[in-house]
Amino acid sequence: MPHGTEKQHCPYEAVQAATDLYGPVVLHPVTDRRGSAVWRAVGPDGTAAVKVGFGDAALVTAREAAVLDQMRLPWYRTAHGDAGDAYWIVTQWFTGPSTREAFAAVRDGEGDRRDAYRAAVDLCRTVAGLHERGWVHSDLQPEHAIHTTTGVRLIDMSWSWRPGFPPSPRFVGGVPHLLAPELAASIEAGDRPVMPSSSAEVYALAGLLWTCATGRWPLDYGWVGIRPHAIGAAGLRQAISVRGIPLDSDRPWPELQHVLKDVLLAPASERPTATQLTDLIVYKARP
Ligand SMILES: Nc1ncnc2c1ncn2[C@@H]1O[C@H](COP(=O)(O)OP(=O)(O)O)[C@@H](O)[C@H]1O
Ligand SMILES: [Mg+2]
Structure with missing residues (x-):
């Protein structure tokens, strides 16, 4: 149809x-x-x-x-x-701001980062709790968490996965801009089904927080002459998989982005867990 x-x-x-x-x-x-x-x-x-x-x-x-x-x-x-x-x-219906909305003051340069800090910590803790139960959401995005007064609610779970539950044959990694390089490489190498992982999810989590803070995707495609719309999702995954694209230079929240930068640039084996990322944000980015 x-x-x-x-x-x-x-x-x-x-x-x-x-x-x-x-x-x-x-x-x-x-x-x-x-x-x-x-x-x-x-x-x-x-x-x-x-x-x-x-x-x-x-x-x-x-x-x-x-x-x-x-x-x-x-x-x-x-x-x-x-x-x-x-x-x-x-x-x-879950009532409350999305993570992107919770970061509005940061993007507007208003100086008060308390709401965004709380949202970042709450989101990381929620994802950590999901991972502890063996699940991976697989499609974290700035709009896929709603911050209610009684906790963060993740939505849009079509691609979520845990061991023993078959991954979807239709899953191709979610939003390419938030795709971990090793997962991008695996997808472009033709590995099927595409296997989500908690480690790739921590990359997506860091990338989405970066995006909420800056209003821009984490990677500076322009720096390497890439126009995402022109090369499409597969072209973007290919470019991301070779790790040659630098991070965007916008730093409205340097303390948070320093933590996120380390996550986005680390090899998968050295990425923190979602719990460790929560702690890093709590200790290093508290406003
Ligand atoms: N349970 C819910 N509570 C509040 N808003 C929701 C809920 N489910 C969906 N939405 C709103 O609808 C939008 C689209 O839902 P989503 O599940 O992401 O669908 P899609 O697959 O089209 O992306 C979300 O970004 C959110 O704004
Ligand atoms: Mg959605």
């Missing part, structure tokens, strides 16, 4: 599931891209997130539902199911 600019319709079954949780809901569109759409479903008793994968993306959404079932996160009440050509998931 083509996914042009036409708006997707939320399947009746998904609306019913949200209504079962929170009473008759009103749908507000949030995102609609690459065959996957999210609505905020507001009812008298609460708010749900309704995510629907259409056509080819239905398989990706069905895998996310399987991940959520297996992870058994206590705060993630979910319902999910098939609706013909679509697969839907209903979860609670």
Whole structure:
């Protein structure tokens, strides 16, 4: 099914599931891209997130539902199911800033880094907790953590993995800009399935915090004459895999970025764990 600019319709079954949780809901569109759409479903008793994968993306959404079932996160009440050509998931709506939003004052040069510091530490601790339970999120991004008053909630778990749970044959590493060089090399060498790792995830974690602080991806593509849009995801992975691209020179938060720089430049075997990265940030980047 083509996914042009036409708006997707939320399947009746998904609306019913949200209504079962929170009473008759009103749908507000949030995102609609690459065959996957999210609505905020507001009812008298609460708010749900309704995510629907259409056509080819239905398989990706069905895998996310399987991940959520297996992870058994206590705060993630979910319902999910098939609706013909679509697969839907209903979860609670998590209220709070994304990590990118929590860093707004840093990007604006306002000087007060306390919210961003707390968000960075909370996110690292959450990822460390996930890794301790054997899971890897596999697609950490500045928008994939929501900082609620009761803790960080990770979202968009379609590619998440733990030993014994088959990795997705469709996974190609997530956002190339946050891809660890050794994983980029493995993907470009044709290794399949692409195997997530906690070590590559720590690279992504450092890269996303860097991006939240600067508003720019960690690597300075321009310095080596690369235009990411022109070379596409595979070209970018190839370029990242040879480790020749320097870090961007913008340093709005030198103490934090010094910690992150060491993570981004270290060989995989010398990268800290997410727990160690948490401690480094706590001791070296406290505002
Ligand atoms: N449970 C949720 N609580 C709050 N916001 C959510 C939730 N699920 C999704 N969103 C919002 O919808 C956006 C898209 O969701 P995501 O799962 O990342 O879908 P996609 O696969 O299209 O990237 C997120 O960036 C976030 O803003
Ligand atoms: Mg997403």
